[in-house]
Amino acid sequence: MSELEAAQAAMEACYEAGWSDGLPVLPPWPSRVEAFLATTSAPREAVVLSLDHLGRAVTVELAAVNAAMAGCKPEYFPVVLAALEALEAEGVARVGGWQSTTGGAPLLVVNGPVRQQLGFNASGNVLGPGFRANATVGRAIRLTILNALGIRPHDLDQSTQGTAAKWTLCVAENEEESPFEPLHAEWGCAASTSVVSALHIRSVDFVDNRQVSRPEQLLQDLAGTLVRTGAQVTAQGWAVILLGPEHAQLLAHHGYRKADVRQALWEKAAVSHQTLARAGKDGVEQPLQWRRPGRPQDGPPSDPLSVIRLVARPEHLAIVVTGAGTAGVSAVAHALGPSLNPGFQGWGWAAVSKWVR
Amino acid sequence: MADAIQLEKRGIPAAAICTNALRASADAMAKVQGFPGFRYAVIEHPVSNLGVEELRARAQQALPQVLEILLAPSREP
Numbered sequence: 173m174s175e176l177e178a179a180q181a182a183m184e185a186c187y188e189a190g191w192s193d194g195l196p197v198l199p200p201w202p203s204r205v206e207a208f209l210a211t212t213s214a215p216r217e218a219v220v221l222s223l224d225h226l227g228r229a230v231t232v233e234l235a236a237v238n239a240a241m242a243g244c245k246p247e248y249f250p251v252v253l254a255a256l257e258a259l260e261a262e263g264v265a266r267v268g269g270w271q272s273t274t275g276g277a278p279l280l281v282v283n284g285p286v287r288q289q290l291g292f293n294a295s296g297n298v299l300g301p302g303f304r305a306n307a308t309v310g311r312a313i314r315l316t317i318l319n320a321l322g323i324r325p326h327d328l329d330q331s332t333q334g335t336a337a338k339w340t341l342c343v344a345e346n347e348e349e350s351p352f353e354p355l356h357a358e359w360g361c362a363a364s365t366s367v368v369s370a371l372h373i374r375s376v377d378f379v380d381n382r383q384v385s386r387p388e389q390l391l392q393d394l395a396g397t398l399v400r401t402g403a404q405v406t407a408q409g410w411a412v413i414l415l416g417p418e419h420a421q422l423l424a425h426h427g428y429r430k431a432d433v434r435q436a437l438w439e440k441a442a443v444s445h446q447t448l449a450r451a452g453k454d455g456v457e458q459p460l461q462w463r464r465p466g467r468p469q470d471g472p473p474s475d476p477l478s479v480i481r482l483v484a485r486p487e488h489l490a491i492v493v494t495g496a497g498t499a500g501v502s503a504v505a506h507a508l509g510p511s512l513n514p515g516f517q518g519w520g521w522a523a524v525s526k527w528v529r
Numbered sequence: 530m531a532d533a534i535q536l537e538k539r540g541i542p543a544a545a546i547c548t549n550a551l552r553a554s555a556d557a558m559a560k561v562q563g564f565p566g567f568r569y570a571v572i573e574h575p576v577s578n579l580g581v582e583e584l585r586a587r588a589q590q591a592l593p594q595v596l597e598i599l600l601a602p603s604r605e606p
Contacts, residue, residue: 225531226561271554327557462577 191319197241207246208236213529220253221260234320242312248290250527252312255280258370262520269372269513270323275331279373279505280310280342281492283356284366286524287344294344296496310340335375343494349417350493351424359521366524373505382500387426395440397504399482401451407461408484410507417497430491438486446476461511530558534567544598546591550574568603570594
């Protein structure tokens with residue numbers, strides 16, 4: 173067998189072992205895994221994330237094996253560990269959120285100098301392929317969920333459809349073209365700190381508006397995607413606005429600060445009772461707050477034009493500037509919020525420096 | 530499933546009810562909890578969009594299974 177044939181056979185062996193997400197993985201030779209472990213000061217047996225209801229935990233070593241298989245470079249490993257720490261803090265996984273029929277995936281946002289140091293893409297095609305750091309750090313999380321936690325489809329993962337974001341969804345914020353303070357500044361971190369932030373989302377919906385010049389119209393268009401009825405699962409949700417630089421700069425040019433954008437979107441994230449009733453979502457089932465058709469026992473019918481707010485507080489909308497400033501395109505990612513996921517603590521985040529040797 | 534198994538392990542009789550669409554996940558969870566073969570009641574899918582009469586029919590499906598499970602619980606392997 174030639175060396176190339178042996179490499180092929182090793183990848184096939186990983187498939188046979190059931191270690192893949194469907195795409196080829198790199199064989200996690202012990203020496204390769206050791207190269208990952210050498211980048212961090214954390215002991216290999218340290219637990220980074222644990223799921224008590226499954227009796228399973230992710231150790232630094234298990235994370236290294238999966239990061240190696242995902243195609244990460246060893247120097248990416250502290251970012252993977254920070255992402256896992258952020259996901260532990262975020263808490264959705266703690267009560268089975270990663271196994272849910274809702275089928276969402278973690279969105280990872282990378283901020284700070286590690287973006288340039290490791291080559292994370294923050295601009296063109298930020299939600300698409302082409303960049304090893306984005307692709308493999310997100311994939312390392314998925315392989316860890318599949319292999320270390322055993323949350324696999326048709327098994328413990330009950331996703332009805334899932335989302336393409338489950339392969340990998342790791343964006344860097346375009347801090348250089350953003351007129352706003354970056355996401356990690358909201359956690360109280362200095363701009364010079366490298367941080368990974370995490371939030372479990374359902375899917376990513378585009379908002380294309382490249383002719384707009386009035387901020388109120390742009391905000392209304394973004395809100396239109398925030399309030400689409402299909403995305404209203406519980407009484408009130410959370411969301412992330414992945415604001416393209418062109419849209420961010422338009423808003424900033426008209427005097428909007430980040431807090432103003434959030435406030436305006438929160439105010440516009442409301443629909444009439446009638447709109448929800450037409451889609452069979454005007455009622456709310458307690459205690460999980462699922463939206464469902466209204467029933468007589470819900471009480472006297474509201475004024476059909478009464479306004480129902482779909483986001484509880486402005487802080488439940490996150491603004492992240494990412495992508496290229498080459499057209500007026502943004503995206504909205506809905507998140508479920510705490511009612512269906514009692515473990516949910518809001519965005520989780522962690523500094524990369526803690527994990528670097 | 531996880532809750533029912535934990536209760537049963539503590540000596541509190543418990544019967545989980547699951548729709549047929551979710552059997553694979555229920556079996557997987559029983560294995561994770563160290564209780565493969567844990568018996569549970571199976572009813573037809575779906576549940577969440579049913580009216581009162583249809584729900585009553587699902588309850589009728591579940592009842593004899595639940596009674597049987599409570600009276601003769603699965604043995605831990």
